[in-house]
Amino acid sequence: MNFLSVLAVSKTKKSTTKTVKKKVSKKTTKKTAAKKPVKKTTKKISKKSVSKKTIKPQRTKVICISHKEDCDGISSAAIIRQAFGGDAILVDYPGQMEALNQVVLDEKLKSLFICDLGLSKKTQDEFIDILTTLRKNKVSVTYIDHHDIDPDVVKALNKIKVNVIHDINECTAVLAYTAFKSKLNDHASFVAACAAITDYMETRPIGSKLLQIYDRQFALISATVMTYNIVGHQKEPDYLQYLVEELADSKFPHDIPNTYEFAQIQVEKLSQMIAKVKMGLKTMSNLGHMEILDAGASGAVNFVMGLSGKNVGVAYKERVDHGIYAVSVRGSKDCKVHLGKIVNLLATSLGGSGGGHDKACGAVIPKPKIKKFITELNKKIK
Secondary structure, eight states, X not given: OOHHHHHHHHHHHXXXXXXXXXXXXXXXXXXHHHTTTHHHHHHHHHHHHHXXXXXXXXXXXXXXXXXXXXXXXXXXHHHHHHHHOOEEEEEOGGGHHXXXXXXXXXXXXXXXXXXXXXXXXXXXXXXXHHHHHHHHTTOEEEEEEOSOOOHHHHHHHHHTTOEEEEOTTSOHHHHHHHHTGGGSOTHHHHHHHHHHHHTTOTTSHHHHHHHHTSOXXXXXXXXXXHHHHHHHTTTOHHHHHHHHHHHHTTOOGGGSTTHHHHHHHHHHHHHHHHXXXXXXXXXXXXXXXXXXSSXXXXXXXXXHHHHHTSSEEEEEEEETTTTEEEEEEEEOTTOOSOHXXXXXXXXXXXXXXXXXXXXXXXXXXXXXXXXXXXXXXXXXXX
C-alpha cells in the first residue's frame, strides 16, 4: 500500500472516530436529560415541608390556675398536679382575669383547671366569655370552687360543657380530692384535710371524715405551719410553686426544709400585731375595722374582730401598685348574715369586686371608696 492509500485510510478512521464520539455524546446528553425529573422530586419535598409549617401545634399542655393566698388554693393546685401533671399559675383574686387572658392565647393548652377562685358580679361575664373561647378551641375546662356563685353562671358554664365542681359545704381541695380520688395517692387526703382545717371547714361531712384518718394535733400543726409559710411568702412566687410541687410529691410540711423555722418567725410577727390592733382599732355599731400598714390584712382580721367585741371584723391594706385596697372580712359564729353575698354586691356597686363564704370573704375596693365601703357594710349587717 502506497503513502496516499495509507493517508486515506487514516482520514477515514478519524472521521469514523469523530462520528462515534458525536453519537456517544448525543446518547449521553439524552440520558442526562432523562434524569432531570430529580428536580421535580425536590420541588415536591419543598411543597410538603411548606404544608407542614401550617399545621397547628398539638395541644398537650395542662395548666391549673389556683388561689395563692391560702392553704386551700395551694393544696388544690398540688392535688391537680398529682392527678394530671402540668403547671400551676398562682394568683390572687385581682390577678385571676389577667391569668385567664394569658392562657386563652396558648395554642398548646389542652386542659385547664381553675381552683378556689370565686367570681363576683364584676368579673363573671368576662369569665364566661373567656371560657367560651377556650371551649370553642376544644380545650377541656374544669372549674372547682366552694364560694357562692350566681346560679345563672353555673347554667352558662354547663351550657358550654365546662366541668363545674361546686359545693359551698366543702373546701375546694376536698372537692378536688373527691372528684379525682382514683388518680391520687393516699397522701392527697392529708393535703385536703389540712386545707379544710385552714378554711374552717374541717367539721363538714367529707372534710371531717378525712381528718379522722390522721391524728388531730398532727394535722392541726401541719395545716398551721403551711398557712404561715404561704402567707409569709406571698411576694415570692417561686417559693409558692415549690410548695405546690413538694405537696404534690407527697411531702408533709415537716419534710419541707425550714417550714417550721419560718412559721416561728410568722408567729412572732402575729404576736406583735395584737398590740398594734389594740392601738389602731376603730369601731362602728356593727363592726370593727382597721387599716393594716406592715402586714397582710388576712393575718390581722381575726384580731380586729376579736378585740373589737363586734360580730364582724374588717382589715384592709393599700395596694399602691393597683390603686386599690385589699380587704378581708370575718364574721363570728353569732353573725347572722351571709357576708360573702353582701360584700359581692357592695364591692361591685363601688367599682370593685369581692365575695366569698358566709363568715369569711374578701374584696378589692378602689382607694377613694374604702370609707364608703366600710360605712355601707356596717349598715347592711345589722
